Amino acid sequence: MRKAVTLRRGPLSFQINLRVIGVLLGLLAVTLGVMIINMGLGEFPIAPVDVLKTVLGLGTGEYDFIVGTLRLPRNFVAFFVGGGLALSGAILQGLTRNPLAAPDVIGITHGANLGAVAVLILAPTAPLIALPGAAIGGALAAATITYTLAWKGGTAPIRLILVGMGIASALQALTTLLLTHGNVIVVSQAMVWITGSVYGRSWEHLARLLPWLVVAIPAALLLARHANALQLGDDIARGLGARVERNRGLLLAISVILAGAAVATCGAVGFVGLMAPHIARQLVGPSQGGLFPVATVAGGLILVTADMLGRTLFAPIEVPAGVITAAVGAPYFLWLLFRSRNA
Amino acid sequence: MHKLQAKNLTLAYDGAPVVSGLNMEIPSGRITALVGGNGCGKSTLLRSLARLMKPRGGEILLDGTSIATMSTKDVARRLGILPQGPVAPEGLTVRDLVAQGRYPHQSWYSQWSADDEQEVERALAATSTAELADRPLDSLSGGQRQRAWIAMALAQGTEILLLDEPTTYLDMAHQFDVLDLLWELNRSEQRTIVMVLHDLNQACRYAHHLVAIKNGAIWAQGNPETVMTRDMVRAVFGMECRIVADPVTGTPMCVPLSRVAAAAAAD
Numbered sequence: 001m002r003k004a005v006t007l008r009r010g011p012l013s014f015q016i017n018l019r020v021i022g023v024l025l026g027l028l029a030v031t032l033g034v035m036i037i038n039m040g041l042g043e044f045p046i047a048p049v050d051v052l053k054t055v056l057g058l059g060t061g062e063y064d065f066i067v068g069t070l071r072l073p074r075n076f077v078a079f080f081v082g083g084g085l086a087l088s089g090a091i092l093q094g095l096t097r098n099p100l101a102a103p104d105v106i107g108i109t110h111g112a113n114l115g116a117v118a119v120l121i122l123a124p125t126a127p128l129i130a131l132p133g134a135a136i137g138g139a140l141a142a143a144t145i146t147y148t149l150a151w152k153g154g155t156a157p158i159r160l161i162l163v164g165m166g167i168a169s170a171l172q173a174l175t176t177l178l179l180t181h182g183n184v185i186v187v188s189q190a191m192v193w194i195t196g197s198v199y200g201r202s203w204e205h206l207a208r209l210l211p212w213l214v215v216a217i218p219a220a221l222l223l224a225r226h227a228n229a230l231q232l233g234d235d236i237a238r239g240l241g242a243r244v245e246r247n248r249g250l251l252l253a254i255s256v257i258l259a260g261a262a263v264a265t266c267g268a269v270g271f272v273g274l275m276a277p278h279i280a281r282q283l284v285g286p287s288q289g290g291l292f293p294v295a296t297v298a299g300g301l302i303l304v305t306a307d308m309l310g311r312t313l314f315a316p317i318e319v320p321a322g323v324i325t326a327a328v329g330a331p332y333f334l335w336l337l338f339r340s341r342n343a
Numbered sequence: 344m345h346k347l348q349a350k351n352l353t354l355a356y357d358g359a360p361v362v363s364g365l366n367m368e369i370p371s372g373r374i375t376a377l378v379g380g381n382g383c384g385k386s387t388l389l390r391s392l393a394r395l396m397k398p399r400g401g402e403i404l405l406d407g408t409s410i411a412t413m414s415t416k417d418v419a420r421r422l423g424i425l426p427q428g429p430v431a432p433e434g435l436t437v438r439d440l441v442a443q444g445r446y447p448h449q450s451w452y453s454q455w456s457a458d459d460e461q462e463v464e465r466a467l468a469a470t471s472t473a474e475l476a477d478r479p480l481d482s483l484s485g486g487q488r489q490r491a492w493i494a495m496a497l498a499q500g501t502e503i504l505l506l507d508e509p510t511t512y513l514d515m516a517h518q519f520d521v522l523d524l525l526w527e528l529n530r531s532e533q534r535t536i537v538m539v540l541h542d543l544n545q546a547c548r549y550a551h552h553l554v555a556i557k558n559g560a561i562w563a564q565g566n567p568e569t570v571m572t573r574d575m576v577r578a579v580f581g582m583e584c585r586i587v588a589d590p591v592t593g594t595p596m597c598v599p600l601s602r603v604a605a606a607a608a609a610d
Contacts (some may be wrong), residue, residue, distance in 0.1 A: 006455055015455035062441065222451060229446050231435075235395050235426040240499065241419025241447035285479075286432040287439050 020290035027297040031079065031304060038308040039071040043316065057132045066125035067293050069202075077201040077265060077308045077322065080209055082272050084262035086299020087220055087292060089273025090280065091255040094227045094249055094288055096157040100336060101274035103139075103259035106164025108141035108269075111142025112263035113194055116176050120190045122332060132264030139215035139260030140287050142167055143252060156234070196269030196322025198307050205265050212261035217296065223251055224288040231286065268324040269306075271329020278336070344371040345421050345502045345535065346406050346599035348390060354384070354391050354559070360399065361387045362559035369503075369552075372533045374526065376540045380580050384559035385539050386507055388426065391575035392537065393424035393505050406521040419447035423501040427508050429492055431480045437491045438476040441466050444498030466498040470524060486517030493524065504528075506538040510545070518542075522549050547571055556577045571595040 003018040007319025008193075039055075040046045046063050054067040089102040096106075103109045119130050125257035150163040151157070175194070179187050226247040229237040235246050259273065266312040277291065283298075284290040306324035313319060346370040354362040361384040369375055369392075369419070369585050377385040377560040390396045392403055392411045402409040410418050423444075431440055444466065445459040467473040470490045480488055489509065496504055510518040526549055546553055547567035555566040557579045563570045576584045576597055583600040598604075 006460070008455075008457065013453050013456040013459070094432070099432075099433070163344060210380055225446070225449065225451070225454065228443060231432045232440075232443060233426075233429060235390075235424070236429055238395055238415065238420065239393055239424040239426065240443065241414075243415060243418035285434050285436065285439070287435070 086276030107168035135264035136260035197320035220226025351401035379556035
């Protein structure tokens with residue numbers, strides 16, 4: 001039996017699924033735990049208790065620089081980038097009614113990549129701030145091209161996915177072409193970008209990322225009701241009185257903004273947008289009002305954990321978080337394919 | 344009571360007209376069945392009645408107003424449609440699906456009103472899906488699943504309900520389950536039901552009003568007794584048959600004269 005609390009007052013009425021709240025709190029607690037451990041690990045190990053004290057401002061001041069300036073913002077960035085990618089993927093999977101959809105499957109991430117790599121190689125003197133702009137611009141451009149090409153008196157979900165995959169390949173090829181023209185140093189810089197890493201991310205990065213999320217996450221939650229209708233297919237959604245194309249366009253735009261902002265901050269961290277929504281669905285089912293927040297937190301947890309593993313597995317060599325997510329995500333993707341083939 | 348009409352309706356896919364200049368009035372508070380051969384345009388017609396397809400010409404009138412000019416949410420409060428072969432996301436429970444039927448009555452600030460709750464419970468009870476409410480849809484049999492979808496359409500609380508082949512893919516027992524359910528809904532709540540049916544004999548048993556469609560035009564319409572004739576079956580389905588009285592209900596029943604039957608008769 002589903003446990004839920006209903007709130008009603010005058011014309012206002014909401015239903016809160018207690019399972020969703022429980023899962024969210026549990027995931028947040030685990031995330032905090034992993035963050036604290038992650039902040040204690042490294043070349044300069046700090047006991048978790050001291051990490052906690054420092055974060056809460058109760059410490060001796062001894063670790064303020066390492067925790068406060070280096071490790072804390074990096075963990076926050078990892079959490080929010082992972083969350084953004086995960087929510088982007090959750091929205092796309094619902095929109096396309098396809099569990100294999102994700103920003104890195106239908107070309108959104110590839111657009112961001114191409115934008116960033118183009119700046120790195122064609123305009124190496126451009127200020128660093130140009131990189132995120134180019135990435136978000138690239139993501140939007142890729143999504144616009146996909147959406148336009150998939151439009152045929154409406155956008156059928158399967159056409160959106162197939163066109164998106166085609167666009168992804170084309171953008172990938174363009175990126176590779178660019179890479180062969182750059183000099184070695186720039187290309188290696190670009191390669192790190194493509195893999196995705198949270199290395200050296202600071203409060204500034206976080207400050208540039210958060211405004212996008214502050215707008216996009218509540219907007220996604222507000223549209224969850226419409227996303228639920230769309231999940232039942234276009235005909236059912238229209239029959240229920242949903243404005244299908246408008247809602248799909250809005251949700252797609254939010255998904256692109258989330259993925260673009262995430263990639264702009266940390267590069268193309270792969271597979272988080274694919275895995276996190278799946279985990280969330282296993283935990284709370286496919287209703288989008290619960291799935292969106294749970295997927296977001298799950299994605300954050302995944303990237304924080306990936307960062308921790310990347311920093312410690314082969315220490316002192318640091319493996320980019322994107323390599324860890326890919327190492328776990330690629331087999332996961334294959335398993336999903338295998339399972340959907342046998343379903 | 345709400346009234347649904349098609350006026351001078353022309354429907355087309357990519358230029359090729361499927362229906363042209365069709366006029367039709369759906370009797371309110373009754374069950375109407377659309378029958379016809381494959382590709383005759385009956386499903387297309389049903390979809391256009393539910394504004395899932397834009398007419399090339401003419402209009403669909405709901406209580407005298409063209410549905411194209413009405414807000415889609417307004418339409419959804421008066422008219423519900425269950426398309427053919429709907430698919431729900433994996434893991435969605437019956438209750439969550441049925442609750443989705445309340446969509447046109449909700450808004451961002453009113454997401455689960457007392458009405459919503461009551462209508463969902465009523466729909467679950469009416470379709471005998473209450474005991475399945477917490478099960479995922481994909482764990483149910485075809486018949487149970489179809490009942491859950493009908494419950495969703497019921498929860499929408501519309502007086503007019505359109506269904507596109509609600510019995511397809513169901514075994515015989517489940518087909519009659521679904522049809523009995525729709526008949527009961529019509530009888531107890533006076534809902535107007537319009538459905539596309541493949542089985543002529545089922546159509547005659549359950550419909551008050553039969554519309555036979557050929558090449559996108561109405562070949563005959565009226566009560567089953569007048570519409571169901573050898574001439575109609577020959578013209579609309581291109582088949583010889585004999586019409587007898589259904590031994591159970593007395594409604595007309597079509598017994599096809601296939602080549603096998605002809606051979607057997609000749610022996």
